Amino acid sequence: MIILFNSKDEPMIAQLTERFQDQTDVFQNAERLAINGISLSDLTDEEQAAAVEIIEDHPQAIQSSRIFHPEPLTIKTKHSVISNDNFTIMAGPCSVESEAHVMKMAEAAKAAGATVLRGGAFKPRTSPYSFQGLGEDGLRFLKRAADAFEMDVITEVMDETHVALVEKYTDIFPIGARNMQNFSLLKAVGKTNKPVMLKRGLSATIDDLLNAAEYIASEGNHQIILAERGIRTFDNKYTRNTLDVGAVPVLHSLTPYPVIVDPSHAAGHTDLVIPEALAGTAAGADGLIIEIHDDPSHALSDGAQALSPEQLVATCDQARAINKIVEG
Secondary structure, three states: OEEEEEOOOHHHHHHHHHHHOOOOEEEEOOOEEEEEOOOHHHOOHHHHHHEEEEEOOOOOOOOOOOOOOOOOOOEEOOOOEEEOOEOEEEEEOOEOOOHHHHHHHHHHHHHOOOOEEEOEOOOOOOOOOOOOOOOHHHHHHHHHHHHHOOOEEEOOOOOHHHHHHHHOOOOEEEEOHHHOOOHHHHHHHHOOOOOEEEEOOOOOOHHHHHHHHHHHHOOOOOOEEEEEOOEOOOOOOOOOOEOOOOHHHHHHHHOOOOEEEOHHHHHOOHHHHHHHHHHHHHOOOOEEEEEEOOOHHHOOOOHHHOEOHHHHHHHHHHHHHHHHHHHO
16 A cells, blocks of 8 residues: 655654654655555554545556656756657667768757757667677767757667766666666666666566666656657567557556657668657657668668658658647
């Protein structure tokens, strides 16, 4: 059972915290204090009267739940506001291939209205013989390009030993689908003060995703963005993965975190990325993260799913129009 109290009732909060802090799970934010694992019989009559909500059948992901954060959370970076009230575009190449190329892609992303530049410096690839990224040189090139066009950086961190290095260059930590349940990595980024985009794992349920987010929140970092990027289903003949558009409104109902859709990794084919981006937007996504390349046939990774700069502009224009309709 979870019992919730109003955090503004300071005398009561102090009384409850003193009694239960060392005995069970006690969570507090600006709006609520939640005590997990107690029953009404553990409370005095005065405390029972002060309770604002009692939840008997509750999710394990308490801090990532609407019951703890009733209002949507807003993520703010230097150049972006990521929230239910602001549609955010993140775009860039799958991999940082060279300084000149990522600079060119940053210019294209900016022209489409993107405020976040994506690009991989450490690439988790299915084959160990595929291009693995440029490492710290790639991070430097990405940061220079983002700074040149007044954009934020989002670049994947693959291992907890890389967190300190990547933190020097990135504005948002993305946790890739393959690392969604790398709990030591989740705890490591949870100890930072930077936003984290958590991508849904290839075979993860929504509860799996929320429990993974809880690992980040449990370390004190609530600047969490959830990303739907397609899941592995019985049919991958025509698309790389299956985009679960229904997950977008479900996540919004369960969690206060912004929800971003990644149509590139879901579709896997350029001609399908655009309709899946628009479908995700229509489902209520708070933004898109899209891969682009000016010469996809020669891209060092994932060229088959990259949009051209011109396609990105058209897609973003359509997505923003749909978002306006959805938001009313």
